[in-house]
């Protein structure tokens with residue numbers, strides 16, 4: 001705790017204790033108020049402004065210090081100033097004092113509480129950020145919650161100070177009115193219990209839950225409004241219809257079938273979507289072949305000589321298709337039909353919140369459903385470059401049908417797809433130029449990780465052009481050229497084929513969302529339940545984002561399916577707290593949790609521990625001793641905030657940290673776990689060892705050293 005905070009805390013505690021030591025609280029009792037009423041009334045008559053000011057100051061100070069007595073002070077306002085002025089004065093004084101108490105709690109304790117219990121408080125924080133005003137209003141209206149507790153606890157939450165103030169002011173007005181009214185007839189009150197009867201408390205409780213009831217009614221009205229103009233069928237053919245059979249759609253349908261719901265899955269192209277047909281699977285298969293070629297070429301120093309390594313691209317692409325073919329049965333119509341899913345191969349269009357039209361071979365039919373899950377994925381983003389119309393460009397959709405290796409391949413975009421495909425083609429034999437507008441590749445990754453990969457890509461022979469902004473395509477003497485801007489000057493980069501890898505665009509149009517008015521930005525807008533503005537239409541996967549990965553699509557699919565099937569009885573908020581991802585280049589680049597740059601952006605304190613994979617026995621034996629493990633931890637603690645690994649099989653090494661972060665396991669426990677020798681996974685133990693060494697208890701060790709010296713003597 002900082003010196004300033006400590007000082008303020010001590011001051012508040014000292015003032016609080018002195019109020020009791022000097023028995024000042026006796027003046028805040030009903031008996032004293034009744035005894036003194038006449039003097040107070042004459043003081044007010046003689047000197048109204050001074051009485052106002054003194055009363056206001058006493059009320060604010062006692063509330064700010066959380067002293068008991070607010071009820072008596074409020075009665076006093078009625079007795080001395082009458083109803084109108086009393087109400088004005090007491091409600092402002094109470095709100096102002098409560099605000100000071102709230103600010104003190106926030107200043108002194110909030111950072112500490114959020115740092116210590118932040119993760120456990122995450123759900124509460126989210127709730128307060130969303131509905132804090134509602135909760136506060138309810139708490140203020142229900143007299144069962146002690147006034148000072150609300151002030152202090154609210155100070156520890158993320159509620160905005162201004163929201164806290166005005167909601168308190170409004171919420172306290174009603175309660176204050178009752179006490180002030182009673183104060184105007186002070187003589188008839190013998191105890192504080194006389195002021196509020198059980199019936200009155202009941203009425204306040206009812207008032208207190210009103211905001212929550214109002215919110216519930218509002219959501220029903222919103223729901224009705226969304227459905228206005230559509231006729232809801234009396235019964236449905238399906239519990240759920242899923243549009244798109246990629247990673248997100250397949251898992252949604254699987255979950256629905258597993259819980260015995262009637263579900264129809266509609267796919268217009270290939271089962272398995274991007275991941276199987278044009279994404280993860282072919283890219284990993286291609287990288288594998290490219291790495292074999294590279295290792296064969298570079299194996300002379302190991303004593304293995306392979307002269308003149310030849311790559312037959314037709315055969316390579318056939319191998320890629322064979323791999324897809326082997327995995328295809330996992331996502332096939334047959335498998336899903338067997339699981340209990342009704343699969344329809346056709347084009348889906350949503351025609352009402354409960355009806356989906358399917359067009360197959362020119363014929364159209366309409367099916368009804370209680371809920372819809374949109375899982376239509378994304379496609380390569382192709383910006384409108386001047387001159388692009390004259391270029392037969394490649395994307396991650398069509399690159400798999402190449403039958404000839406481009407001699408000079410230009411890859412536009414240094415994200416994960418651009419980096420993976422650049423390395424694959426370079427290693428297969430193309431001369432690749434990788435053009436990236438930012439000053440580094442992999443902008444979402446830890447900066448050092450990106451740098452380590454950049455060095456390897458350059459060692460592979462890739463011409464890496466960061467800071468180059470592609471502007472237009474031209475043709476010169478039958479040669480294709482990209483004109484790019486670099487340091488304010490135009491540069492011409494010639495190429496034979498260009499692969500555009502500039503991001504992915506969500507498929508949000510052309511299947512009924514526009515006509516229905518489903519809200520979209522660049523992706524479909526959903527809430528934490530993955531619900532669109534139509535309460536029975538959900539969305540998941542790349543069409544929602546923000547993380548466009550297969551495992552995130554499947555993760556979201558569970559939430560979308562369960563919420564779609566069981567809302568309003570039980571719903572779950574999607575949890576993005578521990579999301580790993582991997583770029584499958586050589587070396588691989590893997591990440592979970594915060595990078596250093598993100599920690600800095602969020603003003604999060606952290607410590608860094610690294611371990612050099614160049615030192616790892618197994619990596620040395622495998623001739624792949626390159627990379628490092630970097631772990632971010634809470635200062636002074638072994639709690640993991642983030643891990644970035646660059647190295648061989650970094651994605652596999654990461655799994656241990658994903659588990660650790662998900663279940664709150666720290667570096668001490670990883671260090672205390674046996675890792676087989678010699679494995680790459682030992683790097684995880686060694687980095688934990690590095691952390692332990694840096695946090696060794698030096699004082700204790702000095703004593704232990706003395707102990708051993710004594711035993712030797």
Ligand SMILES: Cc1cc2nc3c(=O)[nH]c(=O)nc-3n(C[C@H](O)[C@H](O)[C@H](O)COP(=O)(O)OP(=O)(O)OC[C@H]3O[C@@H](n4cnc5c(N)ncnc54)[C@H](O)[C@@H]3O)c2cc1C
Nearest residue numbers: 244246247248268273274275279348377541542548549550
């Ligand atoms: C080259 C590349 C490599 C990748 N590598 C990885 C990786 O290694 N790891 C990883 O986690 N992720 C990777 N990804 C990302 C991953 O492929 C996607 O995140 C994942 O496929 C998203 O799944 P999805 O179900 O949301 O969408 P998709 O897989 O795109 O599925 C959407 C489906 O909906 C269908 N559809 C759309 N509209 C309609 C309609 N109106 N009617 C019927 N059907 C419709 C489409 O035909 C499609 O089959 C890679 C992507 C690419 C391009």
